[in-house]
Amino acid sequence: MIELPHRPRRLRASPQWRRLVRETRLAVDDLVWPLFVRTGEGVREEIESMPGCFRFSVDELVKEAKEAAGLGIPGVILFGIPDEKDETGSSGWDPDGIVPRAIRAIKAEVPELLVWADVCLCEYTSHGHCGLIQDGEVQNDETVELLVKAALAYARSGADAVCPSDMMDGRVGAIRTALDDAGRTSTVIVSYAAKYASAYYGPFRDAAGSTPAFGDRRTYQMDAANVDEAMREVELDIGEGADIVMVKPALAYLDVIRRVADDFSMPVAAYNVSGEYSMVKAAVAAGAFDEQAIVLETLTSIRRAGASVILTYHAKEVAQWLA
Numbered sequence: 001m002i003e004l005p006h007r008p009r010r011l012r013a014s015p016q017w018r019r020l021v022r023e024t025r026l027a028v029d030d031l032v033w034p035l036f037v038r039t040g041e042g043v044r045e046e047i048e049s050m051p052g053c054f055r056f057s058v059d060e061l062v063k064e065a066k067e068a069a070g071l072g073i074p075g076v077i078l079f080g081i082p083d084e085k086d087e088t089g090s091s092g093w094d095p096d097g098i099v100p101r102a103i104r105a106i107k108a109e110v111p112e113l114l115v116w117a118d119v120c121l122c123e124y125t126s127h128g129h130c131g132l133i134q135d136g137e138v139q140n141d142e143t144v145e146l147l148v149k150a151a152l153a154y155a156r157s158g159a160d161a162v163c164p165s166d167m168m169d170g171r172v173g174a175i176r177t178a179l180d181d182a183g184r185t186s187t188v189i190v191s192y193a194a195k196y197a198s199a200y201y202g203p204f205r206d207a208a209g210s211t212p213a214f215g216d217r218r219t220y221q222m223d224a225a226n227v228d229e230a231m232r233e234v235e236l237d238i239g240e241g242a243d244i245v246m247v248k249p250a251l252a253y254l255d256v257i258r259r260v261a262d263d264f265s266m267p268v269a270a271y272n273v274s275g276e277y278s279m280v281k282a283a284v285a286a287g288a289f290d291e292q293a294i295v296l297e298t299l300t301s302i303r304r305a306g307a308s309v310i311l312t313y314h315a316k317e318v319a320q321w322l323a
């Protein structure tokens with residue numbers, strides 16, 4: 001008989017052993033559910049490129065929010081789809097715009113659910129860029145002023161967190177100062193600190209109608225090849241007052257999540273983006289995968305990489321599976 005000094009299989013021998021020595025746990029506590037909100041009443045419009053995801057009118061959104069809270073999901077993040085778009089994205093910072101209305105409605109009905117508001121201009125600008133355009137270039141400092149207006153509008157409507165996703169320089173500090181000056185010292189800032197210029201956002205742009213009319217976002221979003229630069233971005237955002245720092249996308253950037261988690265003692269969020277979601281849905285529809293197994297494995301890998309918060313379109317299903 002062979003004598004082996006080590007038999008690691010002993011601790012895999014039963015579900016009980018495997019549960020006992022499991023290093024990473026995925027819980028409903030880790031999830032934030034991204035939701036799209038539009039005008040109208042009784043609207044549940046399925047997004048073609050993201051099967052199972054919808055654009056909801058405020059009344060329907062509130063129903064979903066109630067369900068999410070009932071499933072134990074700690075929070076949602078809102079993306080607005082306005083009726084009108086213009087050069088400056090003015091419907092994004094309108095205090096009576098679609099997102100402020102949605103925030104007020106959810107907080108009135110489901111006050112315990114954390115409501116995060118994405119802060120950017122691209123869903124609201126006619127050109128689809130995340131900032132003001134002058135001479136064909138996205139202007140940084142002028143854009144920051146408008147992002148501050150949007151963040152204030154969302155905070156005043158009751159948002160628990162504002163989440164700048166634009167990648168303009170200096171926006172976290174400007175938003176923190178403005179929130180504090182307005183007495184909103186307890187509003188959390190979740191910064192999209194390391195947001196990459198990624199092909200994985202394709203389905204989101206379809207969902208929000210935010211595809212840039214010209215050029216791309218590479219002058220403000222990060223180059224996919226860089227990780228030291230991500231560390232500098234994260235450090236800057238923490239210095240400016242970010243409470244949670246985010247890496248986006250997640251699956252192709254697990255190494256970046258790990259570096260941020262190792263180098264900074266901050267809560268790290270990861271965005272399991274639309275493209276990651278749609279790939280899974282397409283593969284499941286083609287019969288390639290078991291959906292529950294592939295989703296749980298993917299989200300566990302994001303947790304294992306070091307994220308403590310995962311923004312995912314799978315949140316509701318995952319909460320049901322884990323219940």
Ligand SMILES: [Zn+2]
Nearest residue numbers: 120121122130
């Ligand atoms: Zn944007």
